[in-house]
Amino acid sequence: xxxYGMEPIRRTALIDATIRExxxxxxxxxxxxxxxxxxGMSSAxxxxxxxxxxxxxxxxMRQILxxxxxxxxxRLATADTPRERLDAIINACFSDExxxxxxxxxxxxxxxxxxxxxxxxxxxxxxxxxxHTNLVSCLVKLVNKPAAERIAAGLGAxxxxxxxxxxxxxxxxxxxxxxAMVFDYLDLTLIRERQRAAA
Amino acid sequence: xxxYGMEPIRRTALIDATIRExxxxxxxxxxxxxxxxxxGMSSAxxxxxxxxxxxxxxxxMRQILxxxxxxxxxRLATADTPRERLDAIINACFSDExxxxxxxxxxxxxxxxxxxxxxxxxxxxxxxxxxHTNLVSCLVKLVNKPAAERIAAGLGAxxxxxxxxxxxxxxxxxxxxxxAMVFDYLDLTLIRERQRAAA
DNA sequence: TTTTTTATTGACCCGTCAATCAAGAAAAAA
DNA sequence: TTTTTTCTTGATTGACGGGTCAATAAAAAA
Numbered sequence: 001x002x003x004y005g006m007e008p009i010r011r012t013a014l015i016d017a018t019i020r021e022x023x024x025x026x027x028x029x030x031x032x033x034x035x036x037x038x039x040g041m042s043s044a045x046x047x048x049x050x051x052x053x054x055x056x057x058x059x060x061m062r063q064i065l066x067x068x069x070x071x072x073x074x075r076l077a078t079a080d081t082p083r084e085r086l087d088a089i090i091n092a093c094f095s096d097e098x099x100x101x102x103x104x105x106x107x108x109x110x111x112x113x114x115x116x117x118x119x120x121x122x123x124x125x126x127x128x129x130x131x132h133t134n135l136v137s138c139l140v141k142l143v144n145k146p147a148a149e150r151i152a153a154g155l156g157a158x159x160x161x162x163x164x165x166x167x168x169x170x171x172x173x174x175x176x177x178x179x180a181m182v183f184d185y186l187d188l189t190l191i192r193e194r195q196r197a198a199a
Numbered sequence: 200x201x202x203y204g205m206e207p208i209r210r211t212a213l214i215d216a217t218i219r220e221x222x223x224x225x226x227x228x229x230x231x232x233x234x235x236x237x238x239g240m241s242s243a244x245x246x247x248x249x250x251x252x253x254x255x256x257x258x259x260m261r262q263i264l265x266x267x268x269x270x271x272x273x274r275l276a277t278a279d280t281p282r283e284r285l286d287a288i289i290n291a292c293f294s295d296e297x298x299x300x301x302x303x304x305x306x307x308x309x310x311x312x313x314x315x316x317x318x319x320x321x322x323x324x325x326x327x328x329x330x331h332t333n334l335v336s337c338l339v340k341l342v343n344k345p346a347a348e349r350i351a352a353g354l355g356a357x358x359x360x361x362x363x364x365x366x367x368x369x370x371x372x373x374x375x376x377x378x379a380m381v382f383d384y385l386d387l388t389l390i391r392e393r394q395r396a397a398a
Numbered sequence: 399t400t401t402t403t404t405a406t407t408g409a410c411c412c413g414t415c416a417a418t419c420a421a422g423a424a425a426a427a428a
Numbered sequence: 429t430t431t432t433t434t435c436t437t438g439a440t441t442g443a444c445g446g447g448t449c450a451a452t453a454a455a456a457a458a
Contacts, residue, residue, distance in 0.1 A: 003455075006406095027314060027315050031446085033446095041406080042407050052446080053445095108311060111366060115367075116226050128367075160364060161356035161360025164360065164363050170320065185384065204434095230416085231416065241436070243417085244436060247436080
Protein backbone atom coordinates (compact mmCIF):
# COMPACT_ATOMS: atom_id res chain seq x y z
CA UNK A 1 0.00 0.00 0.00
CA UNK A 2 2.23 2.75 -1.24
CA UNK A 3 1.83 6.15 0.32
CA TYR A 4 3.25 9.42 -0.88
CA GLY A 5 6.16 11.14 0.83
CA MET A 6 8.03 7.91 1.46
CA GLU A 7 11.34 9.18 0.16
CA PRO A 8 12.72 10.89 3.29
CA ILE A 9 11.55 8.01 5.45
CA ARG A 10 13.20 5.43 3.25
CA ARG A 11 16.38 7.44 3.00
CA THR A 12 16.82 7.81 6.74
CA ALA A 13 15.91 4.17 7.27
CA LEU A 14 18.55 3.12 4.77
CA ILE A 15 21.21 5.37 6.26
CA ASP A 16 20.48 4.09 9.72
CA ALA A 17 20.49 0.49 8.54
CA THR A 18 23.81 1.06 6.77
CA ILE A 19 25.52 2.31 9.91
CA ARG A 20 24.12 -0.48 12.00
CA GLU A 21 24.96 -3.18 9.48
CA UNK A 22 28.49 -1.88 9.05
CA UNK A 23 28.88 -1.79 12.81
CA UNK A 24 27.45 -5.25 13.22
CA UNK A 25 29.64 -6.92 10.64
CA UNK A 26 32.65 -4.67 11.21
CA UNK A 27 33.22 -4.58 7.51
CA UNK A 28 32.45 -2.65 4.37
CA UNK A 29 31.61 -5.94 2.68
CA UNK A 30 27.94 -5.35 3.29
CA UNK A 31 25.57 -6.06 0.45
CA UNK A 32 22.88 -3.67 -0.60
CA UNK A 33 20.45 -6.48 0.02
CA UNK A 34 21.54 -6.74 3.64
CA UNK A 35 21.13 -3.02 4.17
CA UNK A 36 17.79 -2.89 2.41
CA UNK A 37 16.59 -5.97 4.22
CA UNK A 38 17.39 -4.45 7.61
CA UNK A 39 15.65 -1.28 6.53
CA GLY A 40 12.59 -3.29 5.55
CA MET A 41 12.62 -2.97 1.80
CA SER A 42 14.00 -4.59 -1.33
CA SER A 43 17.45 -3.85 -2.68
CA ALA A 44 15.92 -2.41 -5.82
CA UNK A 45 14.31 0.32 -3.76
CA UNK A 46 17.62 1.21 -2.18
CA UNK A 47 19.07 1.65 -5.62
CA UNK A 48 16.02 3.64 -6.63
CA UNK A 49 16.57 6.20 -3.89
CA UNK A 50 20.34 6.35 -3.75
CA UNK A 51 21.46 5.30 -7.20
CA UNK A 52 24.43 3.28 -6.07
CA UNK A 53 26.05 1.62 -3.11
CA UNK A 54 28.73 4.29 -2.92
CA UNK A 55 26.10 6.97 -2.53
CA UNK A 56 24.52 5.05 0.33
CA UNK A 57 27.85 4.80 2.10
CA UNK A 58 28.57 8.44 1.51
CA UNK A 59 25.21 9.45 2.92
CA UNK A 60 25.82 7.28 5.98
CA MET A 61 29.11 8.99 6.56
CA ARG A 62 27.58 12.44 6.20
CA GLN A 63 25.05 11.40 8.80
CA ILE A 64 27.75 10.40 11.26
CA LEU A 65 29.60 13.65 10.72
CA UNK A 66 26.40 15.63 11.08
CA UNK A 67 25.53 13.91 14.33
CA UNK A 68 28.97 14.62 15.69
CA UNK A 69 28.73 18.24 14.63
CA UNK A 70 25.42 18.64 16.40
CA UNK A 71 26.71 16.95 19.50
CA UNK A 72 29.59 19.39 19.63
CA UNK A 73 27.40 22.39 18.87
CA UNK A 74 24.96 21.57 21.64
CA ARG A 75 27.74 21.20 24.17
CA LEU A 76 29.46 24.36 23.04
CA ALA A 77 26.25 26.35 23.38
CA THR A 78 26.45 26.26 27.18
CA ALA A 79 30.22 26.66 27.43
CA ASP A 80 31.65 30.12 28.05
CA THR A 81 35.28 30.08 29.09
CA PRO A 82 37.95 28.71 26.72
CA ARG A 83 38.56 25.83 29.06
CA GLU A 84 34.88 24.98 29.24
CA ARG A 85 34.75 25.03 25.47
CA LEU A 86 37.72 22.69 25.24
CA ASP A 87 36.03 20.33 27.64
CA ALA A 88 32.84 20.50 25.60
CA ILE A 89 34.61 19.52 22.39
CA ILE A 90 36.50 16.66 23.98
CA ASN A 91 33.45 15.40 25.81
CA ALA A 92 31.53 15.42 22.56
CA CYS A 93 34.04 12.91 21.20
CA PHE A 94 33.30 10.62 24.13
CA SER A 95 29.56 11.06 24.32
CA ASP A 96 27.41 7.94 24.32
CA GLU A 97 26.29 8.76 20.80
CA UNK A 98 29.80 8.96 19.40
CA UNK A 99 31.47 6.32 21.49
CA UNK A 100 29.02 3.65 20.40
CA UNK A 101 30.69 0.49 19.04
CA UNK A 102 28.81 0.69 15.75
CA UNK A 103 29.82 4.30 15.26
CA UNK A 104 33.43 3.60 16.09
CA UNK A 105 33.51 0.69 13.66
CA UNK A 106 31.98 2.94 11.04
CA UNK A 107 34.65 5.57 11.66
CA UNK A 108 37.40 3.05 11.16
CA UNK A 109 35.85 1.78 7.96
CA UNK A 110 35.38 5.26 6.62
CA UNK A 111 39.07 5.85 7.11
CA UNK A 112 39.64 2.83 4.95
CA UNK A 113 37.21 3.94 2.31
CA UNK A 114 38.88 7.33 2.25
CA UNK A 115 41.89 5.61 0.73
CA UNK A 116 39.96 4.79 -2.41
CA UNK A 117 37.13 7.31 -2.45
CA UNK A 118 38.07 10.97 -2.91
CA UNK A 119 34.63 12.00 -1.70
CA UNK A 120 35.06 10.18 1.58
CA UNK A 121 38.60 11.48 1.97
CA UNK A 122 37.31 15.01 1.45
CA UNK A 123 34.64 14.59 4.12
CA UNK A 124 37.14 13.18 6.59
CA UNK A 125 39.52 16.05 6.00
CA UNK A 126 36.73 18.55 6.55
CA UNK A 127 35.82 16.93 9.85
CA UNK A 128 39.41 16.81 10.96
CA UNK A 129 40.04 20.40 10.03
CA UNK A 130 36.95 21.57 11.83
CA UNK A 131 37.91 19.74 14.98
CA HIS A 132 41.39 21.17 14.77
CA THR A 133 40.31 24.78 14.25
CA ASN A 134 37.76 24.48 17.01
CA LEU A 135 40.40 23.30 19.40
CA VAL A 136 42.88 25.93 18.30
CA SER A 137 40.39 28.76 18.61
CA CYS A 138 39.96 27.88 22.28
CA LEU A 139 43.61 27.20 22.92
CA VAL A 140 44.93 30.49 21.54
CA LYS A 141 43.15 32.23 24.35
CA LEU A 142 45.19 30.23 26.83
CA VAL A 143 48.58 29.82 25.15
CA ASN A 144 50.48 31.21 22.17
CA LYS A 145 49.66 30.22 18.61
CA PRO A 146 52.40 27.64 17.92
CA ALA A 147 51.68 25.92 21.22
CA ALA A 148 47.97 25.92 20.46
CA GLU A 149 48.62 24.26 17.12
CA ARG A 150 50.82 21.66 18.71
CA ILE A 151 48.41 20.87 21.51
CA ALA A 152 45.50 20.60 19.11
CA ALA A 153 47.45 18.19 16.92
CA GLY A 154 48.32 16.08 19.94
CA LEU A 155 44.76 16.01 21.19
CA GLY A 156 43.50 15.02 17.74
CA ALA A 157 45.98 12.18 17.41
CA UNK A 158 45.30 10.96 20.92
CA UNK A 159 41.56 10.92 20.37
CA UNK A 160 41.95 9.11 17.05
CA UNK A 161 44.21 6.58 18.68
CA UNK A 162 41.73 5.93 21.45
CA UNK A 163 39.02 5.41 18.90
CA UNK A 164 41.22 2.98 17.02
CA UNK A 165 41.94 1.01 20.18
CA UNK A 166 38.25 0.73 20.86
CA UNK A 167 37.63 -0.54 17.35
CA UNK A 168 39.41 -3.78 18.12
CA UNK A 169 37.15 -6.47 19.52
CA UNK A 170 38.10 -7.48 23.01
CA UNK A 171 38.16 -5.65 26.26
CA UNK A 172 39.58 -2.16 26.06
CA UNK A 173 39.70 0.46 28.75
CA UNK A 174 36.49 2.16 29.75
CA UNK A 175 35.74 5.45 28.09
CA UNK A 176 36.06 7.13 31.48
CA UNK A 177 39.70 6.10 31.70
CA UNK A 178 40.50 7.11 28.16
CA UNK A 179 38.66 10.38 28.50
CA ALA A 180 40.74 11.11 31.58
CA MET A 181 43.81 10.38 29.51
CA VAL A 182 42.89 13.12 27.07
CA PHE A 183 42.17 15.65 29.78
CA ASP A 184 45.39 14.72 31.47
CA TYR A 185 47.29 15.43 28.29
CA LEU A 186 45.51 18.75 27.94
CA ASP A 187 46.28 19.76 31.53
CA LEU A 188 49.91 18.77 31.29
CA THR A 189 50.55 20.73 28.13
CA LEU A 190 48.65 23.78 29.35
CA ILE A 191 50.53 23.89 32.64
CA ARG A 192 53.83 23.60 30.84
CA GLU A 193 53.00 26.45 28.47
CA ARG A 194 51.94 28.67 31.37
CA GLN A 195 55.19 27.98 33.15
CA ARG A 196 57.05 28.84 29.99
CA ALA A 197 55.09 32.06 29.60
CA ALA A 198 55.78 32.98 33.23
CA ALA A 199 59.49 32.48 32.75
CA UNK B 200 61.53 -23.92 -16.65
CA UNK B 201 60.66 -25.24 -13.21
CA UNK B 202 63.46 -25.55 -10.72
CA TYR B 203 63.33 -27.31 -7.39
CA GLY B 204 63.21 -25.45 -4.09
CA MET B 205 60.86 -22.77 -5.36
CA GLU B 206 58.47 -22.89 -2.43
CA PRO B 207 60.20 -20.48 -0.01
CA ILE B 208 60.97 -18.07 -2.84
CA ARG B 209 57.39 -18.08 -4.05
CA ARG B 210 56.03 -17.65 -0.55
CA THR B 211 58.12 -14.63 0.28
CA ALA B 212 57.41 -13.12 -3.13
CA LEU B 213 53.69 -13.55 -2.54
CA ILE B 214 53.82 -12.07 0.95
CA ASP B 215 55.80 -9.11 -0.27
CA ALA B 216 53.46 -8.58 -3.20
CA THR B 217 50.47 -8.76 -0.88
CA ILE B 218 51.76 -5.98 1.36
CA ARG B 219 52.68 -3.80 -1.57
CA GLU B 220 49.42 -4.38 -3.38
CA UNK B 221 47.40 -3.66 -0.25
CA UNK B 222 49.42 -0.53 0.30
CA UNK B 223 49.08 0.58 -3.28
CA UNK B 224 45.32 0.17 -3.48
CA UNK B 225 44.69 1.06 0.14
CA UNK B 226 42.12 -1.67 0.31
CA UNK B 227 41.62 -5.29 1.18
CA UNK B 228 39.70 -5.73 -2.05
CA UNK B 229 42.76 -7.11 -3.73
CA UNK B 230 42.33 -10.16 -5.89
CA UNK B 231 44.57 -13.16 -5.70
CA UNK B 232 45.30 -12.60 -9.37
CA UNK B 233 46.61 -9.11 -8.66
CA UNK B 234 48.88 -10.37 -5.92
CA UNK B 235 50.09 -13.33 -7.92
CA UNK B 236 50.60 -11.15 -10.99
CA UNK B 237 52.76 -8.71 -9.07
CA UNK B 238 54.71 -11.63 -7.66
CA GLY B 239 55.24 -12.95 -11.17
CA MET B 240 53.11 -16.05 -11.17
CA SER B 241 49.60 -17.28 -11.83
CA SER B 242 46.82 -17.14 -9.27
CA ALA B 243 46.63 -20.91 -9.29
CA UNK B 244 50.16 -21.08 -7.95
CA UNK B 245 49.31 -18.73 -5.13
CA UNK B 246 46.50 -21.04 -4.15
CA UNK B 247 48.84 -23.98 -4.50
CA UNK B 248 51.25 -22.59 -1.93
CA UNK B 249 48.89 -20.87 0.50
CA UNK B 250 45.62 -22.73 0.11
CA UNK B 251 43.40 -19.68 0.40
CA UNK B 252 43.33 -15.93 0.24
CA UNK B 253 42.87 -15.64 4.00
CA UNK B 254 46.05 -17.57 4.59
CA UNK B 255 47.95 -15.21 2.29
CA UNK B 256 46.67 -12.19 4.21
CA UNK B 257 47.47 -13.79 7.52
CA UNK B 258 51.01 -14.58 6.39
CA UNK B 259 51.45 -11.00 5.21
CA MET B 260 50.36 -9.73 8.58
CA ARG B 261 52.72 -12.06 10.40
CA GLN B 262 55.48 -10.70 8.23
CA ILE B 263 54.71 -7.12 9.20
CA LEU B 264 54.63 -7.99 12.88
CA UNK B 265 57.85 -9.93 12.56
CA UNK B 266 59.60 -7.04 10.86
CA UNK B 267 58.44 -4.69 13.56
CA UNK B 268 59.60 -7.06 16.25
CA UNK B 269 63.04 -7.32 14.70
CA UNK B 270 63.29 -3.58 14.31
CA UNK B 271 62.53 -3.14 17.99
CA UNK B 272 64.90 -5.92 19.04
CA UNK B 273 67.80 -4.48 17.09
CA ARG B 274 67.31 -1.06 18.61
CA LEU B 275 66.90 -2.45 22.10
CA ALA B 276 70.14 -4.40 21.78
CA THR B 277 72.22 -1.23 22.07
CA ALA B 278 70.08 0.51 24.67
CA ASP B 279 71.05 0.26 28.31
CA THR B 280 69.22 2.75 30.51
CA PRO B 281 65.44 2.59 30.87
CA ARG B 282 65.15 5.91 29.10
CA GLU B 283 67.30 4.72 26.21
CA ARG B 284 65.16 1.63 25.94
CA LEU B 285 61.99 3.70 25.84
CA ASP B 286 63.51 5.81 23.09
CA ALA B 287 64.45 2.67 21.21
CA ILE B 288 60.92 1.29 21.28
CA ILE B 289 59.34 4.55 20.22
CA ASN B 290 61.88 5.16 17.49
CA ALA B 291 61.22 1.67 16.17
CA CYS B 292 57.61 2.72 15.56
CA PHE B 293 58.84 5.64 13.49
CA SER B 294 61.63 3.93 11.62
CA ASP B 295 61.65 4.21 7.85
CA GLU B 296 60.67 0.56 7.61
CA UNK B 297 57.60 0.93 9.79
CA UNK B 298 56.54 4.41 8.80
CA UNK B 299 56.33 3.49 5.15
CA UNK B 300 52.98 4.41 3.54
CA UNK B 301 52.35 0.85 2.37
CA UNK B 302 53.03 -0.53 5.82
CA UNK B 303 50.80 2.05 7.48
CA UNK B 304 47.99 1.30 5.07
CA UNK B 305 48.44 -2.39 5.77
CA UNK B 306 48.24 -1.75 9.51
CA UNK B 307 44.98 0.09 9.12
CA UNK B 308 43.52 -2.65 6.97
CA UNK B 309 44.60 -5.34 9.37
CA UNK B 310 42.70 -3.52 12.09
CA UNK B 311 39.68 -3.79 9.86
CA UNK B 312 40.21 -7.43 9.15
CA UNK B 313 40.58 -8.08 12.84
CA UNK B 314 36.91 -7.25 13.15
CA UNK B 315 35.93 -10.29 11.16
CA UNK B 316 38.91 -12.62 11.48
CA UNK B 317 39.66 -14.02 14.94
CA UNK B 318 43.14 -15.01 13.78
CA UNK B 319 44.01 -11.48 12.79
CA UNK B 320 42.47 -10.08 15.96
CA UNK B 321 44.58 -12.47 17.97
CA UNK B 322 47.76 -11.38 16.22
CA UNK B 323 46.97 -7.71 16.75
CA UNK B 324 46.32 -8.24 20.43
CA UNK B 325 49.61 -10.05 20.80
CA UNK B 326 51.48 -7.21 19.15
CA UNK B 327 49.72 -4.62 21.27
CA UNK B 328 50.33 -6.50 24.45
CA UNK B 329 54.00 -6.92 23.67
CA UNK B 330 54.41 -3.23 22.96
CA HIS B 331 52.61 -2.42 26.17
CA THR B 332 54.61 -4.74 28.38
CA ASN B 333 57.85 -3.58 26.79
CA LEU B 334 56.99 0.00 27.58
CA VAL B 335 55.83 -0.81 31.08
CA SER B 336 58.97 -2.81 31.88
CA CYS B 337 61.05 0.28 31.16
CA LEU B 338 58.70 2.71 32.82
CA VAL B 339 58.47 0.89 36.15
CA LYS B 340 62.13 1.66 36.64
CA LEU B 341 61.35 5.35 36.44
CA VAL B 342 57.92 5.71 38.02
CA ASN B 343 55.52 3.63 40.07
CA LYS B 344 53.48 0.81 38.56
CA PRO B 345 50.09 2.51 38.10
CA ALA B 346 51.75 5.51 36.52
CA ALA B 347 53.76 3.23 34.25
CA GLU B 348 50.58 1.51 33.10
CA ARG B 349 48.93 4.83 32.45
CA ILE B 350 51.84 6.28 30.54
CA ALA B 351 52.22 3.15 28.44
CA ALA B 352 48.54 3.25 27.55
CA GLY B 353 48.82 6.89 26.58
CA LEU B 354 51.90 6.31 24.47
CA GLY B 355 50.23 3.40 22.71
CA ALA B 356 47.13 5.37 21.91
CA UNK B 357 49.12 8.35 20.73
CA UNK B 358 51.26 6.23 18.43
CA UNK B 359 48.20 4.48 17.02
CA UNK B 360 46.53 7.82 16.45
CA UNK B 361 49.55 9.18 14.61
CA UNK B 362 49.59 6.11 12.42
CA UNK B 363 45.91 6.56 11.69
CA UNK B 364 46.44 10.19 10.73
CA UNK B 365 49.16 9.18 8.35
CA UNK B 366 46.93 6.60 6.76
CA UNK B 367 44.73 9.30 5.28
CA UNK B 368 45.85 10.46 1.85
CA UNK B 369 46.85 14.10 1.80
CA UNK B 370 49.56 16.03 3.53
CA UNK B 371 50.07 15.11 7.15
CA UNK B 372 52.78 16.30 9.49
CA UNK B 373 56.27 14.96 8.99
CA UNK B 374 57.24 11.98 11.06
CA UNK B 375 59.83 14.14 12.79
CA UNK B 376 57.08 16.39 14.17
CA UNK B 377 54.89 13.50 15.23
CA UNK B 378 57.78 11.64 16.76
CA ALA B 379 58.59 14.76 18.78
CA MET B 380 54.96 14.77 19.91
CA VAL B 381 55.35 11.32 21.40
CA PHE B 382 58.59 12.16 23.17
CA ASP B 383 57.05 15.35 24.45
CA TYR B 384 54.21 13.36 25.96
CA LEU B 385 56.65 10.96 27.53
CA ASP B 386 58.74 13.78 29.02
CA LEU B 387 55.75 15.62 30.39
CA THR B 388 54.32 12.60 32.15
CA LEU B 389 57.68 11.49 33.51
CA ILE B 390 58.43 14.93 34.93
CA ARG B 391 55.05 15.08 36.55
CA GLU B 392 55.46 11.68 38.18
CA ARG B 393 58.88 12.62 39.51
CA GLN B 394 57.48 15.79 40.99
CA ARG B 395 54.73 13.76 42.62
CA ALA B 396 57.23 11.28 44.00
CA ALA B 397 59.33 14.12 45.38
CA ALA B 398 56.34 15.63 47.18
C1' DT C 399 -13.71 8.09 -14.25
C1' DT C 400 -9.42 8.38 -16.50
C1' DT C 401 -4.81 9.68 -16.24
C1' DT C 402 -0.63 10.59 -14.17
C1' DT C 403 2.63 10.22 -10.59
C1' DT C 404 4.89 7.76 -6.86
C1' DA C 405 6.21 3.51 -4.62
C1' DT C 406 7.68 -1.09 -4.88
C1' DT C 407 9.43 -5.53 -6.12
C1' DG C 408 10.87 -10.05 -8.39
C1' DA C 409 13.39 -11.55 -11.97
C1' DC C 410 17.21 -11.03 -14.62
C1' DC C 411 21.82 -9.72 -16.64
C1' DC C 412 26.53 -9.27 -16.36
C1' DG C 413 30.82 -9.03 -14.39
C1' DT C 414 34.04 -10.59 -10.87
C1' DC C 415 36.55 -13.62 -8.21
C1' DA C 416 38.02 -17.56 -5.16
C1' DA C 417 38.97 -22.03 -5.73
C1' DT C 418 39.60 -26.45 -8.51
C1' DC C 419 41.46 -29.49 -11.87
C1' DA C 420 43.62 -31.69 -15.40
C1' DA C 421 47.41 -31.41 -18.08
C1' DG C 422 52.12 -30.13 -19.35
C1' DA C 423 57.07 -29.25 -18.61
C1' DA C 424 61.36 -29.54 -16.39
C1' DA C 425 64.40 -31.52 -13.12
C1' DA C 426 65.81 -35.45 -10.25
C1' DA C 427 65.87 -40.29 -9.28
C1' DA C 428 65.87 -45.07 -10.60
C1' DT D 429 65.96 -44.27 -20.51
C1' DT D 430 62.06 -44.46 -17.81
C1' DT D 431 59.82 -43.00 -13.84
C1' DT D 432 58.73 -40.04 -10.32
C1' DT D 433 58.48 -35.74 -8.14
C1' DT D 434 58.06 -30.82 -8.22
C1' DC D 435 56.46 -26.80 -10.41
C1' DT D 436 53.30 -24.28 -13.25
C1' DT D 437 49.32 -22.59 -15.71
C1' DG D 438 44.99 -22.13 -18.69
C1' DA D 439 40.52 -23.25 -18.49
C1' DT D 440 36.57 -23.95 -15.83
C1' DT D 441 33.20 -23.81 -12.20
C1' DG D 442 30.18 -22.03 -8.97
C1' DA D 443 28.70 -18.47 -6.14
C1' DC D 444 27.81 -13.90 -5.26
C1' DG D 445 26.53 -9.19 -5.77
C1' DG D 446 25.62 -4.58 -8.03
C1' DG D 447 22.63 -2.63 -10.98
C1' DT D 448 18.60 -2.58 -14.45
C1' DC D 449 13.94 -3.21 -15.97
C1' DA D 450 9.36 -4.30 -16.74
C1' DA D 451 5.37 -4.78 -14.30
C1' DT D 452 2.13 -3.89 -10.47
C1' DA D 453 -0.37 -1.28 -7.11
C1' DA D 454 -1.90 2.56 -4.79
C1' DA D 455 -2.67 7.30 -4.37
C1' DA D 456 -3.38 11.84 -6.33
C1' DA D 457 -4.74 14.78 -10.08
C1' DA D 458 -7.51 15.90 -14.04
